Amino acid sequence: MRDLDYLKLLSQKYPNSRKAGAEIINLRAICALPKGTEYFFSDLHGEDRSFVHLLRSSSGIIRAKITETFGDMLSSQEQLDLANLIYYPDRIISNARQTGVDNAEWQKITIFRLVQIVKCVGRKYTRSKVRKKMPEDYAYAIDELLHNDAKDVDKKQYYQEIINGIIDVDAGDEFITALCGLIQNLTIDSLHIIGDIFDRGPHADVIMNELMNFHDVDIQWGNHDVSWMGAACGNTACIANVLRIATSYNSFDVLEDGYGINLRPLSMFAASTYADDPCDNFKIHQLDENKYDSVEPELAAKMCKAISIIQFKLEGQLIMQHPEYEMEDRLLLNNIDYDKHTVTIDGATYKLKDWNFPTVDPLHPYNLTIEEGELIHTLKMSFIHSPLLHKHIRFIYSHGAMYKICNNNLLYHGCIPMNNDGSFVEISNADGSFSGRSLMDYLNQMCIDAYFLDEVTDPVRKRKAVDLMWYLWCGKNSPLFGKDKITTFEHYFVDDKAACKETFNAYYSYTDNKEYVEKILSEFGLGCAGSHIINGHVPVEVKNGESPVKADGKLYVIDGGLSKAYHEKTGIAGYTLICNSHHLALAVHRSFTPGQEYTPKIVSTEEFEKRVMVRDTDVGRELKKQIDDLKELMEAYKNGLIKEK
Structure with a gap:
């Protein structure tokens, strides 16, 4: 008992x-x-329009359900129009009003068609679950229409009056919007975001708002996420990094309009300090236009250089304070010959392509000037006191972790650090020695401590945890980074591409080896049969013949990625991995262009031997x-x- x-x-x-x-x-x-359908996304990188479209369209599944439901009864254009209505009901309804069509008749036809789609996408759920997802005001009407029996002549007038009543009280548009939302809600049962929501794209804040409104979502932290998490904790190196990337990718809107970060002190400092410096090597990647905070490219380049130099100084301070990071090779400001305009990296000497360092003291290169110190303090206060940023960061904590085990699948963003011989890298510090799963668990707790630990109660551990957030961004044994070094300095100051080479952790040389993938699964307590590793982080170069499916189908790399910065390199715009009760499938994205059809190509990658039921999950x-x-x-x-x- x-x-x-x-x-x-x-x-x-x-x-x-x-x-x-x-x-x-x-x-x-x-x-x-049957089990609900799981969707796996990775490396969203602030591309809000692309992601929102993929989310609302269920990566093309809704379009497929329309075809499945109506077949030849609707033309291709009618099916596309119906799909766009489901994705963007407010916009399409507004357009329909302006076309001069009979609104009442359009509403009747549209309601009928949407009800058929709801029946299609909701048939594997209980009536109770479907009803719980309905908006309360229209739940009764929707429920009755869903269970309309065309053969029941006694209720024919009853069902007609439901629709007539909806239209007569001028609730047709709201009812249609409710049906569209229900279809989106039913198509994706659970959503897994495998890291890197932030950076590069225009509006990570919009993506976060979408995720917070979604009914079932979890997040596996990526290195770009942890950089923002560290910034919210007050880590000044992370703050500088976030600002450097934002100024580099013209993402001013997300900072000032989205999170209320005041960039005026940075712009004034940069304009004054680098007044005559063209900062050519820091020019922005003009990927998206800012709607609310337009910054002249020349000033943006100066801002990027100013915050980059501050970042290199702050990073150097962390490296010297934490010898356990083993990152002394990244102390490059003291390897510069300021007279000869050269820098020595890993024993090789390179000519600098920019040697204007007005704020660097060659004798004490990692000391901030008084003005830089005041600037970074002001910026830190702006990050610490941003209500929306902390609302989003708390959500990332409450719904996220370093990894997740879900339905026999192991989800993490980057890698499980490995040595060249295939053994797990062991990291040792005052807290102990950690490798494999224990390393992920330890780092997970340190991330939690960085944000939630009371500084008064345990100031030493708090500072250690906050500092570690930067290491997770770019440390050589960080599971979220997965490379031997980050060559940000080299990209800005050295022309030789050999100096910019970043070597991936040995993990990536084993990802095609089923034996080592199963070793990792075993480390996390998962059996080999039916289990997979799903991660992102590394763009899949499809145009060069690379496949996202590795190790005989045991490992999926689903970063393609959504970021426009990668499209030329990869040839695609990322993947969605879809797992329903029948199979695993990949939706292959194309570059998103508003107003054009954007239906990913869906390819089944693994058919299950038997249909997966809820009891198997x-x-x-x-x-x-x-x-x-x-x-x-x-x-x-x-x-x-x-x-x-």
């Missing part, structure tokens, strides 16, 4: 055998349903535990240990 106190607590919800038995019947029935295992608990409760009622009410 289970703990009697627990059963007594359970009896408050199920006060008699009849109610407990009814719940067992319900849970057993749910276990016999993590949710099913939890339901089984609940059933066992309820059986114990019924036994306690039967034996008189607990009195029924």
Whole structure:
């Protein structure tokens, strides 16, 4: 018999055998349903329009469901129009009003078609689950229309009056919008974001708002995410890094309009300090136009250089304070010959393509000037006191982690650091030695401590954790970075491409080897049969013949990526991995162009031997535990240990 106190607590919800038995019947029935469809995205990089479209279109699945439902009954253009209505109901409804069509007739036809799509996408769920996803005001009407029996002549007028009533009270547009939202909600049962929501693209803040409104989402932190998390914790090196990338990629809107970060002190400092410096090597990547905060390219380049120099100084300070990082090779400001305009890197000497360092003291290159110190303090206060930023960061913490084990799949952003011989890299510090899963668990806790640990209670650990956030961004053994070094300085100051080479961790040389992938799965307690590793971080160069499916289908790399900065290199715009009850499939994205059809190509990569039901999932295992608990409760009622009410 289970703990009697627990059963007594359970009896408050199920006060008699009849109610407990009814719940067992319900849970057993749910276990016999097909599993919901999981969607896996990675490396969103602030590309809000592309991601929002993929989310609302379910990466092309809604378009496929329309074809499945109507076939030849609707033309290709009619199907596309219906799909766009589901994705963007407000915009399409507004356009329909302006075309002069009979609005009432259009609404009747549209409601009928949308109800058919809801039936298609909702047929593997319980009526209860579908109803819970309906907007409360229209739940009754939607539920009745969904279960309309065309053969039931007695209710024919009844169903017609539901629709007539909706239109007569001028609720047609709202009802259509509600149906569109329900279709989107039902198509994606759960959403997994495998890292790198931030940087490069125009609006990571918009993406975060979308994720916070989604019904079931989890996030595996990426190195770009952890840089923003570190910035929110007050890590000044992370703050400088975030600002450097934003100024480099013309992402001023997300900072000032999105998060309220005041960039005027930086622009004034940069304009004054680098007044006569063209800062040619820091010119922005003009990928997107800013709507609210347009900055002249010349000033943006000066801002980028100013914050980059500050970043190199702050990073140098961290490296010297933490010898355990083993990153002394990144102390490059003291390797510069300021008279000869050269820099020595890994024993080789290179000519600098920019040797204007007005704020660097050659004798003390990592000391901030008084003005730089005041500037970074002001910027730090702006990050610390941004309400929306902290709302988003708290969500990333509450719904995220370094990794996740879900339905026999292992999800993480970058890698599990490995040595050249295939063993796991071991990291040792005052807290102990960590490798493989224990390393991921340790770093996960340190990330939590960086944000939530009370500085007054444990200032030493708090500072250590906050500093480590920068290491996770670019440290040589960071699972989120996965390279031997980051060559930001070289890209700005050295022309020789050999100096900019970044070598991937040995993990990436083993990703095609099934034996080593299964070794990692075993490290995390997963069996080999039916398990996969799903990660992102590294763009898949499809145009060069690279495949995202590796190790005989045991590992998926789903970063293509969405970022426009990668499209020329990869030849595509990323992937969505889709896992339903029948198969695993990849949706291959194309570059997003507003107003044009953007339906990804969907390719099945693994057919399951038998259909996966809810009972085969993590949710099913939890339901089984609940059933066992309820059986114990019924036994306690039967034996008189607990009195029924």
